Amino acid sequence: MTTANVAVLTTTQVAAMQTEDVAAFKTSQVAALTTTQVVVLTTDQVAAISTAGVAAMSTTQVVKLTTDQVVALTTGQTAALSTANVVALTTTQVAALETDDVAALKTSQVAVLTTTQVAKLTTDQVVALGTSQTAALTTTSVAALTTTQVAAMETSDIAALKTAQVAALTTTQVVALTTDQIASLTSGVIAALTTTQVTKLTTDQIVALSTAGAAALTTANVAVLTTTQVAAMQTEDVAAFKTSQVAALTTTQVAVLTTDQVVALGTSQTAALTTTSVAALTTTQVAAMETSDIAALKTAQVAALTTTQVVA
Numbered sequence: 001m002t003t004a005n006v007a008v009l010t011t012t013q014v015a016a017m018q019t020e021d022v023a024a025f026k027t028s029q030v031a032a033l034t035t036t037q038v039v040v041l042t043t044d045q046v047a048a049i050s051t052a053g054v055a056a057m058s059t060t061q062v063v064k065l066t067t068d069q070v071v072a073l074t075t076g077q078t079a080a081l082s083t084a085n086v087v088a089l090t091t092t093q094v095a096a097l098e099t100d101d102v103a104a105l106k107t108s109q110v111a112v113l114t115t116t117q118v119a120k121l122t123t124d125q126v127v128a129l130g131t132s133q134t135a136a137l138t139t140t141s142v143a144a145l146t147t148t149q150v151a152a153m154e155t156s157d158i159a160a161l162k163t164a165q166v167a168a169l170t171t172t173q174v175v176a177l178t179t180d181q182i183a184s185l186t187s188g189v190i191a192a193l194t195t196t197q198v199t200k201l202t203t204d205q206i207v208a209l210s211t212a213g214a215a216a217l218t219t220a221n222v223a224v225l226t227t228t229q230v231a232a233m234q235t236e237d238v239a240a241f242k243t244s245q246v247a248a249l250t251t252t253q254v255a256v257l258t259t260d261q262v263v264a265l266g267t268s269q270t271a272a273l274t275t276t277s278v279a280a281l282t283t284t285q286v287a288a289m290e291t292s293d294i295a296a297l298k299t300a301q302v303a304a305l306t307t308t309q310v311v312a
Contacts, residue, residue, distance in 0.1 A: 003032035011040040019048040027056035035064040043072035051080035059088035067096040075104035083112045091120040099128035107136035115144035123152035131160035139168035147176035155184035163192035171200040179208035187216035195224045203232040211240040219248035227256040235264035243272035251280035259288035267296035275304035283312035 014037045022045045030053035038061045046069045054077040062085040070093045078101040086109045094117045102125045110133045118141040126149045134157040142165045150173045158181045166189050174197045182205045190213045198221040206229045214237035222245045230253045238261045246269045254277040262285045270293040278301045286309045 003028050007032045007034060015040045019044050023048040025053055027052050031056045035060055038064050043068055046072045047074055051076045054080040055082055059084055063088050070096040075100050079104045079106055083108055087112050091116055095120050099124050103128040107132050110136040113141055115140050118144045126152045131156050135160045135162055139164050142168045143170055147172060150176045151178055155180055159184045159186050161189055166192040167194055171197060174200050179204055182208040183210055185213055187212050190216035191218055195220055199224050206232045209237055211236050215240040215242055219244055222248045231256050235260050239264040243268055246272040249277060251276050254280045262288045267292050271296045271298055275300050278304045283308055286312045
């Protein structure tokens, strides 16, 4: 059958075709189908189209697929959609994709999803995305994710985010991260957080940080931690702080360290406190310091102690 003949088939004739006949269509014949003919294809006929035939479909044809037809697509057919056709999918069509079809999308297909399409993904579809697919999302697509979608992401996918994607997360999205997701963040991801993002972390999220995560905070991010966030840090996280991080603590932050956190500081960390931070320590904090930490104080730090602190 010539392409010209295919194009003049009535909708009744198209709908009556056997699936094996549809499966035998050449790419040129599939491309010759009019949008009116495409709409009348049964779900069985749609599922019978070869992957090469699906790849040959025009964007005009693809956008006319009904939700039932989209559901009928096999994983192989979904993966065969051209990037132009993926971009052309309506939000209704995107939402109709089955989870196994979403999981079958190539990274090149995921990368071309529009922000509008991404925002319409169901939570089940978000969960279906693999780590390589999540990493393929553009930064604008990441920023378009709803808080419900972000919270639904698997920890492995969160951990797979690139630094640019992490930096693209809005503060609203950051707050929506679950404690398990926060705990899964790699050091590289933590280091990529902006100061604006860090200040929005809840106390539960701060508690959820791993020791490696706490040690990965940049000095700029340490300096912007709120006093509530500082006080919420677990002692093992404080103990994991680098000396450069300790040196970045402000006097206001140092003053709210709990006695357990002060005890958790090692000798090198104590020695890294600025003289103004030493002077900001409360008498209760000074009294809680271990003798080894006191002995590790530098002469300038000792000189910075107030008479009230010395008496303590």
